[in-house]
Amino acid sequence: MADEELIIRRRLLTRTSVVGKAGLKKCAEGVLSLFDALAEDGIDELTCKQEVDALLWEMEQLEFEANKTDILGYTCERELEAYETLNADIDASILKVSEEIEELMAKVQVEKTIRAYKEEYESISRVINELPSRQDLAAELAVEEKRLSEAQIALSAVDEKLDLRTKQFSLLMSTIQNLKSTLDEDTAMDDEEDEQQKRSGDAEDEDMEDTSEKRGATQDDDDMNGGRSP
Numbered sequence: 001m002a003d004e005e006l007i008i009r010r011r012l013l014t015r016t017s018v019v020g021k022a023g024l025k026k027c028a029e030g031v032l033s034l035f036d037a038l039a040e041d042g043i044d045e046l047t048c049k050q051e052v053d054a055l056l057w058e059m060e061q062l063e064f065e066a067n068k069t070d071i072l073g074y075t076c077e078r079e080l081e082a083y084e085t086l087n088a089d090i091d092a093s094i095l096k097v098s099e100e101i102e103e104l105m106a107k108v109q110v111e112k113t114i115r116a117y118k119e120e121y122e123s124i125s126r127v128i129n130e131l132p133s134r135q136d137l138a139a140e141l142a143v144e145e146k147r148l149s150e151a152q153i154a155l156s157a158v159d160e161k162l163d164l165r166t167k168q169f170s171l172l173m174s175t176i177q178n179l180k181s182t183l184d185e186d187t188a189m190d191d192e193e194d195e196q197q198k199r200s201g202d203a204e205d206e207d208m209e210d211t212s213e214k215r216g217a218t219q220d221d222d223d224m225n226g227g228r229s230p
Contacts, residue, residue, distance in 0.1 A: 132140070
């Protein structure tokens with residue numbers, strides 16, 4: 001708006017008009033020329049009339065230019081009002097277009113969101129369609145439950161068998177320990193009997209040696225006694 005007013009002001013200042021210094025100067029010169037002519041003694045009526053007509057013509061021109069200037073000023077005011085109205089209309093149009101752009105951007109954002117939801121829905125639909133039906137899932141689930149039940153039964157049987165084997169192994173280990181203890185006791189008793197037998201044998205050997213020695217001594221005595229008798 002300020003730029004438009006500056007342009008109009010320049011147009012008014014650069015437009016030529018006789019209302020300015022030139023028109024006033026001509027009127028002043030005409031008045032002075034008339035006064036000079038009236039001051040002369042030998043002036044005739046025709047010359048005076050020419051000077052008056054020239055002054056009146058200049059004044060009429062000045063009045064015409066003044067009216068023209070008034071009309072030009074009025075026209076400029078109307079142009080300024082038209083420019084202001086046009087500027088207001090342009091501002092209103094810009095504001096309206098801006099609001100429409102914002103509304104369109106909001107609609108575009110909504111459409112983008114809806115499109116994203118549709119794409120996500122289609123993706124989920126494809127995944128769901130690739131999955132088996134509910135009946136197939138129920139049948140497969142029943143088969144798996146049956147297999148699980150059979151596995152649990154087999155596992156229970158294995159646990160019972162393992163428990164039985166554990167008890168049997170414990171009994172076997174206990175029996176082995178008892179047998180080992182009994183064997184150790186028998187071995188100790190056998191060793192003790194062998195020791196006693198060994199001791200008895202040694203005593204008998206000693207007795208036999210003593211008896212032999214005694215017999216030998218007796219025999220020697222007998223021999224000695226026999227040699228002495230006549």
